Amino acid sequence: MKSRLEQVRSDTAAVLKGRTELLKPLAGTHLVITGGTGFLGTWLLELIAALNADYQFNTRVTIYSRSSPDFIRRHKHLGSHKEFRFLEGDIRFLTELPHETDYIIHAAALTDRRLFASNPTAVGEVNGLGTIRLLRAASLLENLRNLLLVSSGLVYGPQLLSVERINELYSSGFPCDSANAIYAESKRFAEAFAASFVSETKIPLVIARPFAFVGPYQSLELPWAVTDFIRDSLAGRPIKIMGDGSTVRSLMYASDFAYWTLAALVRGQTRQAYNIGSPEPVDLLSLARMITQHFTPPPDILTKVGQSGYETTRLVPCVDKACRELGVQLTVPLAEAIQKTINWHRLSES
Amino acid sequence: MQPTPEKMKVAIVGTGNIGTDLLMKVLRSPWLECRLFAGRNLSSPGMMKADQMGVPVSGKGIQGIVQRRTEFDLVFDATSAEDHKRHAVILAELGLLAVDLTPAKVGKMCVPAVNLEECLEAQNVNMVSCGGQASIPLAFAIASVNQDIEYIETVSSIASRSAGPATRINLDEYLATTENGLAAFSRGTPTKAILNLNPAQPCVHMQTTVLAKIKNPDLEKTRAAVAAIVRKIQDYVPGYQLIVPPLIESNRLAVMVRVEGRGDYMPKYAGNLDIINCAAIAIAEAHARRNRP
Amino acid sequence: MKHQRIIVTDPTLRDGSHACSHQISVEQIRRYATAAEAAGVDYLEVGHGNGLGASSLQVGLSLVPEREMLATARACLKQTGLSVHVMPGFATAKREIANAIEVGVDLFRVGSHCTEADLTQRHISYVRNAGKEAWGVLMMTHMASKEVLLEESKKMQSYGAQGIMLMDSAGAAVPDDVKQKIGLLAEKLEVPVGFHAHNNLGLSVANSLAALEVGARILDGTARGFGAGAGNAPLELIVAAMQRLGYSCRADLYKVLDAGELAEELFAENLPVSNSITIVSGLAGVFSGFAKPVQRAAKQMGVDPRDVFVELGKRKVVGGQEDLILEVASELAARQKPVADGKPR
Numbered sequence: 009m010k011s012r013l014e015q016v017r018s019d020t021a022a023v024l025k026g027r028t029e030l031l032k033p034l035a036g037t038h039l040v041i042t043g044g045t046g047f048l049g050t051w052l053l054e055l056i057a058a059l060n061a062d063y064q065f066n067t068r069v070t071i072y073s074r075s076s077p078d079f080i081r082r083h084k085h086l087g088s089h090k091e092f093r094f095l096e097g098d099i100r101f102l103t104e105l106p107h108e109t110d111y112i113i114h115a116a117a118l119t120d121r122r123l124f125a126s127n128p129t130a131v132g133e134v135n136g137l138g139t140i141r142l143l144r145a146a147s148l149l150e151n152l153r154n155l156l157l158v159s160s161g162l163v164y165g166p167q168l169l170s171v172e173r174i175n176e177l178y179s180s181g182f183p184c185d186s187a188n189a190i191y192a193e194s195k196r197f198a199e200a201f202a203a204s205f206v207s208e209t210k211i212p213l214v215i216a217r218p219f220a221f222v223g224p225y226q227s228l229e230l231p232w233a234v235t236d237f238i239r240d241s242l243a244g245r246p247i248k249i250m251g252d253g254s255t256v257r258s259l260m261y262a263s264d265f266a267y268w269t270l271a272a273l274v275r276g277q278t279r280q281a282y283n284i285g286s287p288e289p290v291d292l293l294s295l296a297r298m299i300t301q302h303f304t305p306p307p308d309i310l311t312k313v314g315q316s317g318y319e320t321t322r323l324v325p326c327v328d329k330a331c332r333e334l335g336v337q338l339t340v341p342l343a344e345a346i347q348k349t350i351n352w353h354r355l356s357e358s
Numbered sequence: 359m360q361p362t363p364e365k366m367k368v369a370i371v372g373t374g375n376i377g378t379d380l381l382m383k384v385l386r387s388p389w390l391e392c393r394l395f396a397g398r399n400l401s402s403p404g405m406m407k408a409d410q411m412g413v414p415v416s417g418k419g420i421q422g423i424v425q426r427r428t429e430f431d432l433v434f435d436a437t438s439a440e441d442h443k444r445h446a447v448i449l450a451e452l453g454l455l456a457v458d459l460t461p462a463k464v465g466k467m468c469v470p471a472v473n474l475e476e477c478l479e480a481q482n483v484n485m486v487s488c489g490g491q492a493s494i495p496l497a498f499a500i501a502s503v504n505q506d507i508e509y510i511e512t513v514s515s516i517a518s519r520s521a522g523p524a525t526r527i528n529l530d531e532y533l534a535t536t537e538n539g540l541a542a543f544s545r546g547t548p549t550k551a552i553l554n555l556n557p558a559q560p561c562v563h564m565q566t567t568v569l570a571k572i573k574n575p576d577l578e579k580t581r582a583a584v585a586a587i588v589r590k591i592q593d594y595v596p597g598y599q600l601i602v603p604p605l606i607e608s609n610r611l612a613v614m615v616r617v618e619g620r621g622d623y624m625p626k627y628a629g630n631l632d633i634i635n636c637a638a639i640a641i642a643e644a645h646a647r648r649n650r651p
Numbered sequence: 652m653k654h655q656r657i658i659v660t661d662p663t664l665r666d667g668s669h670a671c672s673h674q675i676s677v678e679q680i681r682r683y684a685t686a687a688e689a690a691g692v693d694y695l696e697v698g699h700g701n702g703l704g705a706s707s708l709q710v711g712l713s714l715v716p717e718r719e720m721l722a723t724a725r726a727c728l729k730q731t732g733l734s735v736h737v738m739p740g741f742a743t744a745k746r747e748i749a750n751a752i753e754v755g756v757d758l759f760r761v762g763s764h765c766t767e768a769d770l771t772q773r774h775i776s777y778v779r780n781a782g783k784e785a786w787g788v789l790m791m792t793h794m795a796s797k798e799v800l801l802e803e804s805k806k807m808q809s810y811g812a813q814g815i816m817l818m819d820s821a822g823a824a825v826p827d828d829v830k831q832k833i834g835l836l837a838e839k840l841e842v843p844v845g846f847h848a849h850n851n852l853g854l855s856v857a858n859s860l861a862a863l864e865v866g867a868r869i870l871d872g873t874a875r876g877f878g879a880g881a882g883n884a885p886l887e888l889i890v891a892a893m894q895r896l897g898y899s900c901r902a903d904l905y906k907v908l909d910a911g912e913l914a915e916e917l918f919a920e921n922l923p924v925s926n927s928i929t930i931v932s933g934l935a936g937v938f939s940g941f942a943k944p945v946q947r948a949a950k951q952m953g954v955d956p957r958d959v960f961v962e963l964g965k966r967k968v969v970g971g972q973e974d975l976i977l978e979v980a981s982e983l984a985a986r987q988k989p990v991a992d993g994k995p996r
Contacts, residue, residue: 569708
């Protein structure tokens with residue numbers, strides 16, 4: 009059986025095979041990733057490590073994160089990579105970036121839903137103030153070629169059930185006067201601030217709006233449907249669905265997520281926003297079935313375990329713009345993404 | 359020159375891009391020591407950077423300077439023209455030397471390559487403008503070897519990104535300040551200043567052209583005088599380069615320089631901000647040298 | 652008539668200044684302004700090619716002092732308004748604008764490079780506070796996307812601009828560009844939008860009509876195209892084409908044709924022509940006003956003026972950076988030296 013790392017390497021090799029030309033502008037440049045130690049950050053580093061090892065990209069990366077020391081311990085192969093430099097710091101106090109920075113991916117943000125509930129003010133402060141700090145520092149760079157602001161698919165507000173997929177122009181009004189709104193509002197503020205900043209300082213800046221993802225390195229502790237389902241299945245427990253399972257999401261595999269993010273960084277046009285995610289809708293019941301079929305005996309799927317008031321929601325992006333303008337495509341279909349993720353969790357560390 | 363513990367103690371008021379870049383230059387100087395970095399916004403990037411580097415900071419602006427007045431001898435003012443007009447009175451009362459980087463025009467106009475010695479006698483010196491620092495020495499050199507100069511003009515092009523909102527809104531004052539400076543250092547010749555902002559990416563370095571209408575220009579002498587003053591400027595502005603030596607075209611004498619910044623805090627293309635800061639450091643260091651046997 | 656009335660602005664005595672190295676005489680101003688008044692153009696723009704305060708060694712000294720030019724035109728105009736071009740960086744509010752207000756200028760067209768609209772805030776406010784009309788002008792508009800142009804023109808609108816002009820200062824646009832850019836502005840702005848063409852690629856009339864088609868309410872045209880580089884959209888042609896297409900304007904076609912005849916006589920030696928230099932200039936996207944100084948510098952330094960344009964285009968120079976012509980020409984000359992010496996490169 010392969011190790012977890014071997015699987016990740018075969019995933020990165022697969023997503024890059026025949027598709028490195030598009031990322032060529034990254035070669036020989038210096039990239040700064042803020043919040044580079046999360047799920048997306050880890051995958052970005054895996055991809056760049058592969059680009060450096062197999063395609064002679066010689067891309068240097070500076071990672072700015074609060075959890076750099078912990079990351080280096082957990083991911084030794086990335087932590088010791090000679091082209092990667094890890095800085096420990098809080099984005100709220102960032103004042104300067106390396107002078108030789110060519111590209112920036114600003115992914116530092118509080119994204120944990122549990123934190124939205126218990127400490128919503130921190131979410132607002134880190135995501136809002138952090139973006140202000142990062143942009144001010146970026147405006148001092150001489151060679152900045154592009155800055156990718158990682159926003160969120162939640163900036164659109166709730167998707168109407170009658171709308172199949174939401175594109176970059178979608179907007180549904182939603183109230184801003186509740187603590188629940190803080191994450192989406194912090195991202196909306198970050199985008200508006202970024203647009204103002206571009207207007208005032210003319211720095212190049214592109215916005216990515218990621219939706220939902222699945223894959224290795226994603227913590228199963230996160231209370232999201234897909235992580236819940238996989239965790240419970242691995243533990244041999246029944247899967248519990250609060251409603252009738254008709255809520256619809258889409259999930260993109262981690263390697264595609266990272267590749268699309270890099271593509272948006274090097275190919276995205278200033279002032280443009282791009283949805284990043286899978287356009288393939290899946291309802292929660294089907295998703296649960298897709299997961300349980302990888303287990304014997306398959307765990308039970310219990311529906312309607314919650315209140316009857318449970319609301320059916322839908323969140324599926326239209327990604328035509330990204331495919332057309334960035335030249336990207338989905339390479340890992342949902343079924344394969346689920347299978348790969350479960351497999352990874354079953355494998356040993358090394 | 360060996361740095362000694364007896365550096366001249368200075369303070370900076372104004373913690374924007376200019377003030378912060380100036381701080382980096384003070385920290386590198388073997389003659390100067392920054393004892394206070396004062397502004398009004400304790401969470402400005404410059405203030406946070408100063409604090410992280412262990413420089414004493416104050417969020418009380420000029421009041422911070424007043425409170426610690428005994429701790430330094432010279433204050434750089436990188437706030438705004440309006441603020442400096444108030445600060446100038448306070449600094450004079452405190453008996454502190456003032457180096458003013460705003461276009462307040464309170465103190466004696468100072469262009470180190472031209473009048474450094476005289477400026478050492480002034481309590482308050484004004485650094486004119488970025489275009490003034492780049493063009494005045496050239497105009498001075500031209501005026502020193504040519505008679506019958508009818509008119510002098512300077513044109514600067516700077517990167518759009520190096521001009522912040524304050525520069526943009528005060529464009530007219532910049533032009534007036536630069537014109538006054540040019541006239542003062544070229545025997546009162548009629549002058550004109552022009553500024554262009556270029557948004558090209560990658561950003562253009564600051565370029566300044568001096569154009570002059572002269573009855574019988576002496577090109578040889580002008581070339582020698584310009585070359586000499588360029589060397590003098592390069593002593594304190596390392597990125598100052600002559601790119602078109604004096605030539606005559608369409609009945610006008612033209613000379614062109616480019617200023618590459620040191621990239622201390624501002625990017626290298628912002629030669630316009632670098633040159634005025636380098637000039638401010640030059641006058642402060644001259645005070646420091648004079649005070650030390 | 653099926654369309655709203657189009658405002659016709661005539662910058663013959665301003666853009667044409669470039670075509671004759673800023674040597675327009677008092678007599679020429681008097682005679683042309685009289686003809687423009689008779690023709691019924693809404694505004695006549697007068698002054699140095701780069702606008703108020705631009706008479707300089709950098710972009711050329713005007714033959715006639717600014718105040719005299721404006722006063723001469725003022726005396727000839729009654730129904731037609733007197734307009735000036737204003738570029739912050741050349742012109743200051745308290746000196747040149749105040750002076751022009753005193754002389755009796757009606758309309759101030761305050762311009763900046765297409766990405767630098769915030770430079771015009773003070774000047775537009777000053778004009779509006781003085782009770783005069785101010786428009787915002789974005790120059791070299793081939794260098795910015797339609798989104799950027801919208802954002803910049805909204806800035807000008809917020810400063811109080813009562814009209815927005817997009818200038819194709821390099822004559823680099825094709826009708827589809829014009830439709831996209833003018834179309835977006837016409838849709839999103841509250842104030843009327845206009846277009847100012849240059850003819851480097853022979854598209855000045857086509858581009859002007861494309862602008863009208865997507866909602867432009869203001870058009871610039873000069874008599875016989877008397878303007879920088881390959882000239883502007885000829886006033887007589889756009890007024891004729893507008894008549895043909897059913898757009899109304901205040902101008903009288905026959906009188907406009909007369910003004911064209913007069914221009915041919917007045918400016919005979921300097922009427923713009925399309926030639927290899929203006930074509931390369933348009934392709935390189937360089938400000939049309941560079942044509943004369945480039946030819947002069949290229950001749951003195953012994954280099955091909957087309958090479959100078961190509962190099963200037965690479966450097967993305969903007970209007971006002973005429974000093975770079977000298978730098979580029981001397982650099983090209985230095986590069987050529989080894990050949991002149993008979994040594995291989």
